[in-house]
Amino acid sequence: MSISTPLPSETATALKFENLSVTFETEFADVHAVKGISLEVYPGEVVALVGESGSGKSVTSTAAIGLLPPNAYITGKAMVGGINVVGMAENKMRKMRATEIAMVFQEPMTALNPVLTIERQLTESLELHGLAYGREATERAIELLEMVGIPEPGKRIKQYPHQFSGGQRQRVVIAMAISCDPKVIIADEPTTALDVTVQAEILDLLRELKDRLNTGILLITHNMGVVADLADRVAVMFRGSLVETGTVEQVLNHPEHPYTQKLLASVPRLETLELGETWESKPADIIDPKRELVLEARNLVLEYDMRGTKFRAVDDVSFELARGEILGIVGESGSGKSTVAKAVLGLLPVASGVLAVQGTNLASLRPRAARKIRAKIGVIFQDPAASLDPRFPIGDCITEPMVVHKVGTRVERIKRAEELLDAVHLPRSVINRYPHELSGGQRQRVCIARALTLDPELLIADEPTSALDVSVQAAVLEMIQELQVRYEFACLFVSHDLAVVDLLAHNVVVMKDGKSMEQGRVSDVLHAPQHDYTRRLLAAAPVPEPKEQAQRREARRLLLAAEHPDS
Template identity: 65%
Template sequence: MTTDTTITEPATARSGAVLSFEDLQVTFGTEFGDVRAVKGISLQVHPGEVVALVGESGSGKSVTSMTALGLLPKNARVSGTVRVGDKDLSRLDARGLRTLRGNDVAMVFQEPMTALNPVLTIGDQLTEALQLHGIAYGKQASARAAELLAMVGIPEPERRLKQYPHELSGGQRQRVVIAMAISCDPKVIIADEPTTALDVTVQADILDLLRSLKDKLDTGILLITHNMGVVADMADRVAVMLKGDLVEEGTTEQVLNDPQHEYTKRLLAAVPHLGNGPGQFGSVAEVSAPARQEAPALDLQNLVIEYQRLGRPAFRAVDDVSFSVAQGEIVGLVGESGSGKSTIGKVALGLMPAVSGSVSILGHDLAKQGGRRLKELRRRIGVVFQDPAASLNPRFPIGDVIAEPMVVHKVGDEKARRERVYELLDAVELPRSAFNRYPHELSGGQRQRVSIARALVLDPELLVADEPTSALDVSVQASVLKMFTALQERYQFACLFVSHDLAVIDTLAHRVVVLQNGRIVEQGPREEVLRKPSEEYTRRLIAAAPVPEPGEQRRRREERHALLKELGEEVAELHVDAATPPSRAVPGAQGGNASRAGGVLGG
């Protein structure tokens, strides 16, 4: 249902909201004039409720959340009312804001490595928050820090207190950030894309933990995300933002199953749905894997890849991996972080050597190629990297970026190259005016289109795409996937598509290869692997992938929990001892700022 932003009574009068925004407007003064980032939105979060604030980059989600912490930069002008509990933030001075952060409102950031101080131990950072707010000191603070780690499901908490952030996995670091957020028993937690940087199974664990947190501690959560599967899994209510406006608000079932605003409909239509297979964006009908060729585009046999470490045994990243990509076929390579996906992609491109095994590209043994023959072979391979901003030369205009492979391989004259670049700009649906623009003048989705155009400029027979859509908004991702499928049909290139997003793989791939810890655990046609997995790891991976429909996601979550119990594993949840709940902070505690998290917990 469409939001009515007219508020007739204070939010705190509405069943005791723990966080409320009333006619919030945020304008940034810049050298190019004023930018209205938030345009008069009203929203409430109640105790024990998860409200998802969704929208694409630039919609104003994070700016809205920062107002609840008083952390906007000095060039921001804020009007309207922001309340945390019964406290009006506009009436608080710097000391009052320091007391508010942590005591009443805390934040869980997207990337835990930037939220944690790399030179302080986990124990130092947890006890800092407790001491800062006058909750506990010395040995008592250390004991409380260990309790918090145990609450969020980190094993051997006393040992972990002495470790540094880099010694923990991504999921464990995010659990530490959550432990810091609940250390002062805040009324509301703002979770800003808390699972974006995590693997799908770790994401499912973190969502279970957050759900347990709001149920057991009655904490309100404002969840900021662009992942509709996460929204379906977590949220009680959904608010949709577009260019600073709140365009729709309602229960999760209402917004996801019966959207009213055209933007919400477009947003949901752009989300790939695991289980729906190819053609989700109207691009192609169901296709079957091409017939095997005598010379596959890529053939890996018994591949072993190791990283040498000074003074220590080599780390084996890939162990005895064998699979092939037929000509004209898309093979999805999936697995969690550290499984060896990107390493295999680098070896397939000839960017790093294998310890043993063979890599054959278009019938040629890569190890036996050298000089001119290797350069000629590389001409037949294209590559699309994960981050287009890092893979495009910022000093080259787009025309030169796309034409560079033709220059390197001495293909055509200047006129022919220009015509080829224009042809590809048309193919990837970019205006020809982009020819003379620079990468920084384009959006993320446009830059990724440029990367794909550059990869196709030499008509490659094999394309290696390493997470090419993971950094994109859902609508941009959908348009890139639609375009990618159309281009593959048109140019008939083979593709090794590396991704951790099973819904994307379901949309594109003919066959799927599943990696775990450098080994293949399962491979076969997409239908068999994603619909009828035979291996335990694949079943866990698929069960953890959220889908953007609340009823189906609820059923999938229950099935996942049943699977974990069947495998003898625990479901991630908050372990709260009723006798020792998190202590409410002492009012008026002094503030400081020793760690990066201090900005949220007291600085």
Template identity: 45%
Template sequence: MTDEIVLDIKDITVSFDTPDGDVQAVRGVNMQVRRGETVAVVGESGSGKSQAMMASMGLLASNGKATGSAKYRDTELLGMPKSKLDKIRGAKVTMIFQEPMTSLDPLYTIERQIAEPLMVHGGLSRSKARARALELLELVKIPNARDRLSAYPHEMSGGQRQRVMIAMALANDPDLLIADEPTTALDVTIQAEILGLLAQLQKKLGMAILFITHDLGIVEAFADRVYVMRHGKVVEEGPTEQIFNRPAEPYTRMLLDAEPEGRKAPVPDSADVVLQAENMHVTFGQPGGLLRSSTEIHAVKGVGLTLRAGQTIGIVGESGSGKSTLGRAILQLLPADGRVVFAGTDISGFDRRQMRPYRKSLQVVFQDPYGSLSPRMTVGEIITEGLLVHAPEISAKERDKRAIQALKEVDLDPAVRNRFPHEFSGGQRQRIAIARALVLKPGVIVLDEPTSALDRSVQKQVITLLRDLQDKYGLSYVFISHDLAVVQALSDYVIVMKSGQVVDQGTTEKIFESPDSDYTQRLMRAAFELREVLNQQAKGAA
């Protein structure tokens, strides 16, 4: 690390023009990042940490405006014409976004998406760009990397998509990498690998890293300095060791103390079965033929589960283990073999029309809230859209009343229903997605990484909220997550998946205290020893 300043932000202010008036997201923020340095920006959801960087990179939404100064070395970025900015973005300064599904083009293969910046900024030929794309996928530990070059984003897990984004960002050996929640969708073992990789590349290239995150465990092991943000302002800054061991602000101490708490008591075996899946199989790609090789990927192999009234089944496993695919298969959102019985009806193979009567009672909250929320609809319209289908007889006034109630239940101000998704933080968008599911009063909700985008303090609130709603309405959850601390706090039964198969299952107490499989034991060790793993990675990079 040197004293050479790569990014210098001075008095950045960001505001958005909304139907409810001018909303200030960032208020006079100052930051500096030096060559070879890792700087972390932390704070609760909605603190302004991502918007400060989006403003600096010229990526604010159309209703956003920024004032102040953001310099890359001696070049002012704020207000720079797009044509000039594009020569810096993607080459000298790159950014990994929090929500990969909205950043990856659904119509382009993974190869094309990685190769494009290599050809545009690096001048590589198509064949050399392909070779480099393969090298980058292997670098970020994508399984079967050569086969995945021809895949599309929707055919990959959330964690795999995030790794593709990281590969794209690293493609041209940038001078500054801005990483906005880059490990949000990754399980703990891959987190350690990716952060170790970034540490190695940082040493090799002298690259600076600005790391935006809510995961303080990673910050402690990975960052040199920390900025703590709240309500759009920097409330504390300093070396990592000082921030973690001698924080000056009560808010910083609150962030450090925030961890999911409590345990859920298992439901009795006598509780009614509300959802049952048997021998589920999901395959992507095409089988081989006379003139072509097989592209088949067996994502789920013979998996089953039995969900009872009031129960939460946690499904855990590494990225690409098939846990999200299983959730979608159960909901009949993708083709699958096997049998699914919901509320006494065999819904296996039901098409969209046949499933419509069951959607009200069988809801889902997706991992990527921004990708599942229409950018052209207000929050109120998003939440009440399902009511137009499943309760067309109710009036507009009644729909608005239910939207207000749903927003209150997820601890959002009902006044925000006139705003649009891009005006919210990732955590706020996830709460909107939960409100959309709740408004229909379902019996079962499949929650696919619902807390992955949330900071620990908000995770605690959401876990408490989900428990309260479960008790109040007798809800049953299928809770898919790579965050074992959250799974332990919310689930009363856990299924562990690896490579599309179940390798362990049982009550939460059994899985966490005496798991049967070596794989589950490794997951547990990695989850609760992440700091040690990251320290070892950092030593290896040094």
């Protein structure tokens, strides 16, 4: 349960912004990123700062920890425990980091040094700030790992970041953040890359640590379910200004500003049925006996060769996907979702079983024949920035599949690129621009256009919206639906966001540890789950309504307690 917000007269602030403005001096013009915002975070309180990419959220938080680049001009105040850090000398600011203010970054693998053990990385800040040395520092590091729920901390402290899962790495980053008992923690999208069950664990951990250590948390996120689950107050940013602030209940249930209303309207919701209601099937939920199968897996087994030993990533999985249908594959990290997608793309050999595209078994094809089949498959990757060549203009990025498969003349390729830019609602003028000149949402639209270049029979979408803001995500999902109606391709949609799968897919496969736990129509599996694992997944998915989310959190706790009565 969230604590009530303390009155300013009762306690000092952990973090306070007073009329903070940040302007970046660039070659062409000054960019006014933050425009005079004022905001407080009290000890033991979570304040969520929400808004789309480019609204100024991360710039605001980075100003408080003194990590803005040299071309940033800052005015106003950023008070950390009563001390203004704006304009503070770097050596003084360095002493305040970790002891007064700490940060949990979005991507744990980039926040951790891959060549240092977890022990070295945890003891470094303790030694640097003179809090503990040698054996005492190691004991404190083990205690921190235990506090954030890492099993066997005494053994695992000697390991390296790559030996931990994504959720465990994020726990290590949180352990580093709390190592010197800071007054305030800035959590910048701490759960974006995590699946729902790991996300729920991380949110439980942050809540527990906040209550135990009385730390103020500034939570930066675009996930409204996370806001409903963890925050006490919410501040909404739009184009560098605060447009609305209030308690989590006021802002999420009774938004006043049109921008907040638009943001909340964009959030996909996992609809639940009230007692006595019946679910109306989507048109494609009703199975047509004459449907044209595009992708079929029968007793599929996929293995990775780990230096001579075989690791079975997918074990005895079967499913069907027909033309005009969307099949969602959901599950936690490591469940085998993306491995299935890789095998369909020909990036992983089939160990046994059948994986057929339009009736042709991929396992039995020679390289030249497999290449022809792959021309019928389009793919949208999770990270649009990493999947586009930064040296290619947008037009060349879109027409690259035509070049690879030797389709069309240069004029025909340009014409095709222009048609697809129209289809994904981008102006034709971007054809000569480069990927870095576009926003994340625009880059993902380019990736969708590229995936459709050769009129694929099958589209594979691997977490295509997980890195996008809610409003951009809503636009991209709407576009996938619209394009599917127009081009009638089959779509294999891999995601850990159950609300997105519920919105988009007709059928769903729930995977765990390489096996299919449950599959069928979305209306059956996600609204009347039969398997305990599916119920656990659904219970972990946060909803953007504080009271309902509190009830779901309690229901999840009871579900886990029933499954593990001895723990």
